[in-house]
Amino acid sequence: MTPTHLALSPLVVRLFIKPPLVPLIVIGCLIDGFLSFGNLRILAQSIGTDGIVVVGMTIVMISGGFDLSVGAVLAMGGVAAVTLLPHGILPAMIGAGAVGGIAGLLNGTFVTRLAINPFIATLAVMVMVRGATLAFTNTRPVVSLDDQFLHIGQGQPLPYSFMIMVAIMVTAHIVLNHRPWGRHAYAVGAEESASAMMGLRVRRIKTQCYLISGVLAGIAGFLLAARLGTGSPIIGETTALTAASAALIGGATLKGGEGSIAGAFVGLVFIGCLINIMNLIDVPSYYQRMTIGLILLALVISEGMLLRLRQR
Amino acid sequence: MHIDRSTALQRLNPLINLVTPIWVVLAVLVIVVALFFDRFLSPQNIVSILQQGVITGVVALGMTIVLIGGQFDLSTGAIVVMAAVVAVIVGPSTGTGTFLAIVLPILLGSAVGAMNGLAVFWAGANSIVATIGMQFLLMGVVLASVSGQHVRADNISAIFTGLAQSQFLGIPVSVIVFGSVALVLAIVMNNTVFGRHIYAVGGNIETARRAGIDVTQIGVATFMLSGALAALSGVMIASLVGHVSPTSIAHYEFPALTAVVLGGTSLAGGVGQPTDTVAAILVLAVISNVLTLLDYQYPIQLLVQGVVLIVAVAYYAWQGAKV
Numbered sequence: 137m138t139p140t141h142l143a144l145s146p147l148v149v150r151l152f153i154k155p156p157l158v159p160l161i162v163i164g165c166l167i168d169g170f171l172s173f174g175n176l177r178i179l180a181q182s183i184g185t186d187g188i189v190v191v192g193m194t195i196v197m198i199s200g201g202f203d204l205s206v207g208a209v210l211a212m213g214g215v216a217a218v219t220l221l222p223h224g225i226l227p228a229m230i231g232a233g234a235v236g237g238i239a240g241l242l243n244g245t246f247v248t249r250l251a252i253n254p255f256i257a258t259l260a261v262m263v264m265v266r267g268a269t270l271a272f273t274n275t276r277p278v279v280s281l282d283d284q285f286l287h288i289g290q291g292q293p294l295p296y297s298f299m300i301m302v303a304i305m306v307t308a309h310i311v312l313n314h315r316p317w318g319r320h321a322y323a324v325g326a327e328e329s330a331s332a333m334m335g336l337r338v339r340r341i342k343t344q345c346y347l348i349s350g351v352l353a354g355i356a357g358f359l360l361a362a363r364l365g366t367g368s369p370i371i372g373e374t375t376a377l378t379a380a381s382a383a384l385i386g387g388a389t390l391k392g393g394e395g396s397i398a399g400a401f402v403g404l405v406f407i408g409c410l411i412n413i414m415n416l417i418d419v420p421s422y423y424q425r426m427t428i429g430l431i432l433l434a435l436v437i438s439e440g441m442l443l444r445l446r447q448r
Numbered sequence: 449m450h451i452d453r454s455t456a457l458q459r460l461n462p463l464i465n466l467v468t469p470i471w472v473v474l475a476v477l478v479i480v481v482a483l484f485f486d487r488f489l490s491p492q493n494i495v496s497i498l499q500q501g502v503i504t505g506v507v508a509l510g511m512t513i514v515l516i517g518g519q520f521d522l523s524t525g526a527i528v529v530m531a532a533v534v535a536v537i538v539g540p541s542t543g544t545g546t547f548l549a550i551v552l553p554i555l556l557g558s559a560v561g562a563m564n565g566l567a568v569f570w571a572g573a574n575s576i577v578a579t580i581g582m583q584f585l586l587m588g589v590v591l592a593s594v595s596g597q598h599v600r601a602d603n604i605s606a607i608f609t610g611l612a613q614s615q616f617l618g619i620p621v622s623v624i625v626f627g628s629v630a631l632v633l634a635i636v637m638n639n640t641v642f643g644r645h646i647y648a649v650g651g652n653i654e655t656a657r658r659a660g661i662d663v664t665q666i667g668v669a670t671f672m673l674s675g676a677l678a679a680l681s682g683v684m685i686a687s688l689v690g691h692v693s694p695t696s697i698a699h700y701e702f703p704a705l706t707a708v709v710l711g712g713t714s715l716a717g718g719v720g721q722p723t724d725t726v727a728a729i730l731v732l733a734v735i736s737n738v739l740t741l742l743d744y745q746y747p748i749q750l751l752v753q754g755v756v757l758i759v760a761v762a763y764y765a766w767q768g769a770k771v
C-alpha cells in the first residue's frame with residue numbers, strides 16, 4: 137500500500153521509499169570504486185544469477201506459493217552442469233535445467249496433490265536436494281577448467297548471465313501481464329477456490345509455477361558454476377531468502393495474487409547494491425547475513441501490520 | 449459416578465494419549481532393528497542414542513508448543529548456537545560462572561522468542577518467514593560477535609560438564625532433564641488453563657480472541673518457551689563438548705521440525721501432544737543410529753530426514769482428509 141495522501145507516484149515510491157534504491161546508489165557513488173567498470177561487472181554478474189532465481193520465486197509467490205528449495209536446487213544445478221560438461225556445453229545446461237525441473241515437479245506435486253503447506257513441502261525438498269547433492273559429490277566441490285564453460289561465466293561488455301536474466305525477465309513480464317497463462321497464475325494466487333469454480337486448472341497452473349522456478353534455479357546454478365569454475369554442493373544457503381526479499385520488496389505478498397517482475401527487479405538491484413557496497417567497505421559477510429535477516433523481518437512485519445490495518 | 453470417572457480419565461490424559469500411532473511405530477522399529485543388529489541393544493548404544501536424541505528433542509518440545517499454537521519457529525537452530533556460544537564465553541569455571549552459563553543463555557533465548565512472538569502475534573508477520581529472518585539475523589550477530597572463530601572455555605566446572613555427561617542411576621542427566629521437560633509440558637498442555645488456551649489459539653485464533661483469550665500474550669509465551677528450550681539445548685551442547693565452533697553446529701531446526709510433524713502435531717495448529725514428539729524423537733534417533741551403524745554419512749541422513757518429513761506430512765494430511 138502506498139501512502140496516497142502524500143500524492144507520491146508509484147514510481148517514486150518504488151525508487152525512493154520501498155526500496156530506497158536511488159538514495160542507496162547516491163551513497164554508493166560516494167564510495168571509491170563503486171562506479172568503476174570492474175565493480176559494476178561484478179554487480180551485474182551477481183544480479184544476473186540471483187535475478188534468474190528471483191523470476192521463478194516471484195512467479196511462485198504470485199500463484200500463492202513459496203519456494204524455499206531454490207538455493208539447494210541452484211547448488212544441484214551447478215554440480216549437474218560440471219558433471220555433464222564432458223558431454224558438451226548444451227547437455228550440461230539442459231541437465232542443470234532438468235534436475236531443477238525434477239525438484240520443481242516434486243515441489244508442485246507435494247503442494248498440489250498431497251496438499252502440503254508450500255513452506256514445509258519446499259523445505260523438505262530443499263533438505264532432500266541438499267542431501268542428494270552432498271551425497272553425489274561426497275561433500276566436495278566439483279571443479280571444471282573447460283575454457284568454453286568458463287567463457288560463459290564471463291561475457292563482454294555485459295556478463296552473459298545478466299543478458300540471459302534480462303531476456304528471461306522480459307519474457308516473464310510479457311507472459312504474466314499479456315498472456316492468459318499469466319493472468320491465470322494471478323487469479324489462482326488471489327482466489328484459489330473462485331479460480332477453480334471458473335474452470336481454471338488450479339493444480340496444473342501451480343505445479344507449472346514450481347516447475348518454472350526449479351528449472352530457472354537449475355539454470356542459475358549452471359551460470360554460477362560457469363562463473364566460479366566450480367559446482368559447489370554447499371552454495372546457495374541464502375539464495376531463497378535473498379530472492380524472496382527481492383520479490384517481497386517488489387510488491388509480491390505471502391498471500392499470493394500480487395507482485396511483478398519489474399518490482400522484483402528493483403528489489404533485486406537494491407539488495408545487490410547493498411551487498412556490493414558492504415563488500416566494498418569491507419563489512420564481514422556475517423553482517424550481510426544479518427542485513428538480509430533484518431530486511432526480511434522488516435518486510436514481513438510491515439506486510440502483517442498493513443494487512444491488519446486494511447482489515448480494520 | 450460416570451462424570452467422576454471421565455474427569456479422572458481426563459486427568460490421566462497424558463498417560464492415555466501415550467498409545468498413539470507413533471509409539472506403535474517406535475515399538476515396531478525397535479523390535480525390528482534389535483533383531484537385525486546385535487549391537488543395537490547394548491547399553492552404550494542406547495545411551496548414545498538417547499544422548500543424541502535429547503539435544504534435538506528439547507528443541508522439538510518447544511517447537512511442538514509453538515506449532516500447537518498455530519505457528520512455526522525456525523529460529524531455534526540459531527538460538528541453539530547462540531546459547532552454546534554464550535555459555536562458553538561466560539566461562540562455567542566457578543560456581544557463579546556455572547550458574548550464569550546456564551541461566552543467561554536461557555534468558556537470552558526467551559528474549560529472542562519474545563521478539564519472534566511479538567513479530568508474529570502483535571505485528572501479524574508470517575511466522576515461517578519472520579523466524580527464518582530472525583535465524584539469519586541472530587546467526588549474523590553471533591558470528592560477528594565472535595568473528596566467526598571457535599570459542600573455548602578453560603577449567604570448566606564439574607557441575608557444568610555433568611549436565612550432559614554425568615549419569616544418575618545409569619541414566620544420563622541430560623535424558624532426565626529432557627524427560628522432566630516433556631512431562632511438565634504434557635501436564636501443562638493437558639491440565640492447565642494456559643495449555644488449553646494454546647490449543648484454542650492454534651485451533652482458531654479468531655474464535656479464541658472472541659472468547660476473551662489474550663491471544664498475543666499466549667502466542668508470545670509459546671515463542672518464549674520455544675526460545676528458552678532451544679537455549680537449554682545449546683547449553684547441553686556446550687556442556688557436552690566444552691568448546692563451540694559456531695559454524696559447525698548443525699541446523700537443529702530441521703530435524704526438530706521433522707520430529708514435531710512426525711509426532712502428529714498438525715501444521716495447521718490446535719492438535720498435538722508433547723509426549724508424541726518424544727516418541728518421534730526416539731524414532732528419528734533410532735533411524736539415525738541405524739544409518740550410522742550401516743556407515744551412512746551426513747548427506748544420506750539429510751536425505752532420509754527430508755523423506756521422513758514428507759511421508760509424515762502426507763500421512764497425516766491423508767488421515768485428516770479421511771475424517
